[in-house]
Amino acid sequence: MNKYLSQTLNFLLFSNIFIALCAVCQGIISYWILGINPDNYVLGILFFSTLTIYNFSILLSKPEKTENSQFLRVRWIFSHYRLMIGLFIISVLSLIPFVFLLSKSSLILMLSLGVISIAYSLPIFGIPGKKFGLRNIYGFKLFIIGAVWAGSTVLLPILEIEGNGILNISNKESILLFFTRFLFIVAIAIPFDIRDLFQDQNSALRTIPVIFGEKKALFLCQLFLAASVILLFAYTEKLDANFWAIALSIFVTGWLILKSRWNKNEYYYFLLLDGTMVLQLVILQLFKLIS
Numbered sequence: 589m590n591k592y593l594s595q596t597l598n599f600l601l602f603s604n605i606f607i608a609l610c611a612v613c614q615g616i617i618s619y620w621i622l623g624i625n626p627d628n629y630v631l632g633i634l635f636f637s638t639l640t641i642y643n644f645s646i647l648l649s650k651p652e653k654t655e656n657s658q659f660l661r662v663r664w665i666f667s668h669y670r671l672m673i674g675l676f677i678i679s680v681l682s683l684i685p686f687v688f689l690l691s692k693s694s695l696i697l698m699l700s701l702g703v704i705s706i707a708y709s710l711p712i713f714g715i716p717g718k719k720f721g722l723r724n725i726y727g728f729k730l731f732i733i734g735a736v737w738a739g740s741t742v743l744l745p746i747l748e749i750e751g752n753g754i755l756n757i758s759n760k761e762s763i764l765l766f767f768t769r770f771l772f773i774v775a776i777a778i779p780f781d782i783r784d785l786f787q788d789q790n791s792a793l794r795t796i797p798v799i800f801g802e803k804k805a806l807f808l809c810q811l812f813l814a815a816s817v818i819l820l821f822a823y824t825e826k827l828d829a830n831f832w833a834i835a836l837s838i839f840v841t842g843w844l845i846l847k848s849r850w851n852k853n854e855y856y857y858f859l860l861l862d863g864t865m866v867l868q869l870v871i872l873q874l875f876k877l878i879s
Contacts, residue, residue, distance in 0.1 A: 601858045602664045603675055604642040610865035611638040614741035617869055618765065620876075621823075621830055622745070624755060630748050633686045634740060637698065639679040643672055645709045660854050691751030694744055701739050708732055729795055730781065734774040738766045764823040768816050775812040776841060776861050778805050779848040783857060809845045813838050833875035837868040 600606045611634040619626040646665055654666035665672055687695065708729075742765050749755050781795040782802050797805040817835050824831045841864040848856065 598664050602661045604639055607642055607862055608635045608639040610862055613866045613869040618742050618745045624749055629686055629689045630745055636679045636682045641705045643676040648709050694747040701736050705736055730774050730777050733777050734770040737773040738770040742766050742769045764819050768819040771812040771816040775809045776864055778809045779845055780857055810842055813842045829875040829879040833872040834868055837871045
C-alpha cells in the first residue's frame with residue numbers, strides 16, 4: 589500500500605473519525621427511510637458523540653507495553669497519544685453547543701446513552717474482590733453496542749422530528765426501525781469478537797463467540813441480518829427502493845461476515861465491516877437516483 593495512503597487510512601480508522609462518519613451515515617439513512625431531510629445539528633451530535641465515546645473507551649483501556657501489541661490499531665493509537673487526547677477534547681467541546689439545540693426528550697435520551705456507554709467501559713460495578721463494566725456481564729456486550737447505536741441513530745432523529753412538529757411517528761414504526769438497526773449493528777459487531785476470541789477467553793470475557801463458538805456465532809450473524817430484513821419489510825410494507833437498497837447492502841454485509849476470519853488484517857474489520865454502514869447509504873443513494 590502507498591505510504592501516504594496508508595498513513596491517511598490509519599488516521600481515519602484508528603482515530604475513530606471513520607466510525608463517527610459511519611454514525612452520521614446511519615443517521616442520514618434513518619431520515620431518508622422516514623422521508624425527512626436530515627437535520628445537520630443531529631448529524632453533528634452523532635459525529636462528535638461517537639468520536640467522544642470511542643476515544644474515551646480506548647484511552648481508558650490502555651494496555652501495558654502498547655508498542656509490543658499484536659494489533660496495529662493499538663500501536664498506532666498509543667504512538668499518537670497526544671493527538672488522541674487532542675481529538676477527545678475537541679469532540680467534547682464541540683458537543684456543547686449542539687446539546688443546547690436538542691429537545692428535552694432527545695437530551696434525556698443522549699444523556700442516558702452516554703451514561704450506558706461510559707458504564708460499558710468503566711469498572712463501576714463490583715462484587716467482593718472484582719470490579720467490572722457492563723461489557724463484562726455474561727453475553728451482554730454486543731447488545732449494549734447495538735442498543736446504543738440504534739438509540740442514537742434511530743430514536744434521536746425520531747424524537748427530534750416529532751419535537752419539531754414535522755411528523756408523527758407511531759410506536760410501531762419506531763420499534764421496527766429501532767430493531768432493524770439494532771440487529772444489523774449486532775451482526776457486524778460479532779466478527780470483531782470472533783477476532784478477539786482467544787484474547788477474550790483468556791481474560792474471562794463472556795462474549796457470544798466465547799459462549800457459543802465461532803461457527804454458531806457466524807450463524808447468529810446471518811440470522812440477525814435476515815431478521816433485520818424481515819423487520820424492514822414489516823416497516824415499509826412494500827418492496828420499494830429503500831427496501832431493496834438496504835436489503836442489498838445487508839446481503840453484501842452477510843457475505844463479508846462469512847469471509848471474515850480471526851486472522852484477517854485489521855483493515856478488513858475497521859474499513860470493510862464497519863464500512864458496511866457507509867455502504868448502506870451509498871447503495872440507498874444510487875437507488876434513489878435510479879428511481
